[in-house]
Amino acid sequence: xxxxxxxxxxxxxxxxxxxxxxxxxxxxxxxxxxxxxxxxxxxxxxxxxxxxxxxxxxxxxxxxxxxxxxxxxxxxxxxxxxxxxxxxxxxxxxxxxxxxxxxxxxxxxxxxxxxxxxxxxxxxxxxxxxxxxxxxxxxxxxxxxxxxxxxxxxxxxxxxxxxxxxxxxxxxxxxxxxxxxxxxxxxxxxxxxxxxxxxxxxxxxxxxxxxxxxxxxxxxxxxxxxxxxxxxxxxxxxxxxxxxxxxxxxxxxxxxxxxxxxxxxxxxxxxxxxxxxxxxxxxxxxxxxxxxxxxxxxxxxxxxxxxxxxxxxxxxxxxxxxxxxxxxxxxxxxxxxxxxxxxxxxxxxxxxxxxxxxxxxxxxxxxxxxxxxxxxxxxxxxxxxxxxxxxxxxxxxxxxxxxxxxxxxxxxxxxxxxxxxxxxxxxxx
Numbered sequence: 001x002x003x004x005x006x007x008x009x010x011x012x013x014x015x016x017x018x019x020x021x022x023x024x025x026x027x028x029x030x031x032x033x034x035x036x037x038x039x040x041x042x043x044x045x046x047x048x049x050x051x052x053x054x055x056x057x058x059x060x061x062x063x064x065x066x067x068x069x070x071x072x073x074x075x076x077x078x079x080x081x082x083x084x085x086x087x088x089x090x091x092x093x094x095x096x097x098x099x100x101x102x103x104x105x106x107x108x109x110x111x112x113x114x115x116x117x118x119x120x121x122x123x124x125x126x127x128x129x130x131x132x133x134x135x136x137x138x139x140x141x142x143x144x145x146x147x148x149x150x151x152x153x154x155x156x157x158x159x160x161x162x163x164x165x166x167x168x169x170x171x172x173x174x175x176x177x178x179x180x181x182x183x184x185x186x187x188x189x190x191x192x193x194x195x196x197x198x199x200x201x202x203x204x205x206x207x208x209x210x211x212x213x214x215x216x217x218x219x220x221x222x223x224x225x226x227x228x229x230x231x232x233x234x235x236x237x238x239x240x241x242x243x244x245x246x247x248x249x250x251x252x253x254x255x256x257x258x259x260x261x262x263x264x265x266x267x268x269x270x271x272x273x274x275x276x277x278x279x280x281x282x283x284x285x286x287x288x289x290x291x292x293x294x295x296x297x298x299x300x301x302x303x304x305x306x307x308x309x310x311x312x313x314x315x316x317x318x319x320x321x322x323x324x325x326x327x328x329x330x331x332x333x334x335x336x337x338x339x340x341x342x343x344x345x346x347x348x349x350x351x352x353x354x355x356x357x358x359x360x361x362x363x364x365x366x367x368x369x370x371x372x373x374x375x376x377x378x379x380x381x382x383x384x385x386x387x388x389x390x391x392x393x394x395x396x397x398x399x400x401x402x403x404x405x406x407x408x409x410x411x412x413x414x415x416x417x418x419x420x421x422x423x424x425x426x427x428x429x
Contacts, residue, residue, distance in 0.1 A: 007053045014046040082108050083126040091123050092390045092401060093231045112385045117180050121406065122389025166251035167352040168258055171375035172311035177382045182216040185379070185414065217383045217408035218267050220253055228392075228399045250407060254380060255354045258411040259315075260369075267411035270378070270419060271356070271369055277301065277420045287364030287424040290320065292327050292335050298372045298420050299345055307418045310374030313348045317355040319427035320368045347372070361424045368427050373419030383408035 021039045026032045031039070085104050094102035105123060112124040176183070197203050254267075261269035270276060279298055281288055302308040324344065327335045341349055359367040387406040394402045413419070 007049055011049045014042050018042045086125050089231050115178050116384040118384045120387050124385035124387055126385050166255055167350045168255050171313050171350050173375050173378040173380055175380050179381045179383045185213045213412045213414055215381045215410040215412045218410050219406055219408050221406045223404045225395055225400050225402055260356050273416050275416045279420055279422055284424055286362045287367045287426045289426045301420045305417050311376040312374055313350055314344055314372050315350045316370040317353055317357050317368055318351050319357050320370050320425050321351050323427050359423055368425040369423050370425055371421045377415045377418040379412045381410050
């Protein structure tokens with residue numbers, strides 16, 4: 001038994017003795033002088049024990065928080081190892097049960113805050129989880145969470161919800177983590193010039209020109225309700241399920257913003273850059289079906305602009321992929337059927353319903369986007385980790401914990417000329 005439990009046991013014993021005196025007065029119904037003196041002595045001792053319990057609880061909590069190995073120096077491998085051991089459900093459960101050892105989680109959170117200079121509202125966890133608002137998950141109800149607490153559990157067979165495919169990671173975008181404040185990334189916009197000169201002729205003086213791309217944190221937030229029973233009693237732990245679900249949600253949110261974000265509250269998406277090179281199309285005042293010639297022209301446009309390099313890939317939605325697969329030559333033979341959906345003109349194809357299919361142009365509506373370019377030129381930046389704030393009070397009467405999640409992220413493009421796009425592709429419904 002640890003010190004805290006010993007003190008609590010002692011307090012219970014003192015309380016029982018005080019209750020026995022109170023409930024057993026002398027024969028005349030009054031407490032004797034000796035009983036009153038004994039009660040006062042027990043009360044004074046109980047008050048002293050209560051103070052000791054309060055101090056022991058603080059020390060116990062600090063020791064529990066410091067239970068993880070200390071992160072020192074710049075050993076990224078060591079820190080990565082600790083991040084891999086972080087349990088979201090353990091961190092959440094520790095908010096209402098101080099017997100749970102969440103030392104690793106608190107140590108990683110402290111280190112993330114130190115590295116980024118950002119103060120967490122709750123506890124920071126690495127960028128592998130995210131959360132959206134949804135109905136409360138309750139272990140007593142199978143649909144709302146009980147299926148996660150069966151007698152024989154197979155997490156490898158969990159049935160996930162249907163989601164839009166997360167695509168940015170597959171496309172090879174550049175990811176920056178642990179950012180601090182507003183980040184400015186320089187870029188070369190003009191190179192030093194050279195020229196041929198004759199004998200005794202002086203060359204013209206030229207110099208390199210520079211520009212910059214800035215990213216600053218945009219906050220995306222969500223919340224969910226999870227039952228205390230679900231967090232404490234899942235067998236096995238629902239950790240992998242919670243983390244997987246959250247990771248997919250944050251990836252989907254970043255994907256959507258990177259492709260078509262407005263730049264107001266969310267990051268500015270590629271399709272909303274006014275300087276994005278759009279392929280010139282004839283007969284497309286209200287939109288137009290894509291043609292084989294236009295696909296060839298899109299790759300050629302980057303080649304002409306000296307941009308046909310890097311992580312070159314296509315990105316569109318399944319509707320456009322279907323239309324391209326149906327393109328035929330003069331003899332009604334499918335042109336690209338042997339390549340799609342994996343590749344097109346020797347470049348990989350990424351497809352996701354996060355790519356809009358509801359764009360408009362003049363009287364045209366429900367138009368889709370098709371993008372081709374070097375995706376390493378796109379940068380996604382993350383500040384700190386995932387900020388998780390557990391609120392065990394708002395839903396306490398229901399035995400539930402309200403979880404708030406905050407993530408700071410931004411998206412930028414180093415060279416917009418490394419992309420070309422169509423934003424007015426007509427597809428079948």
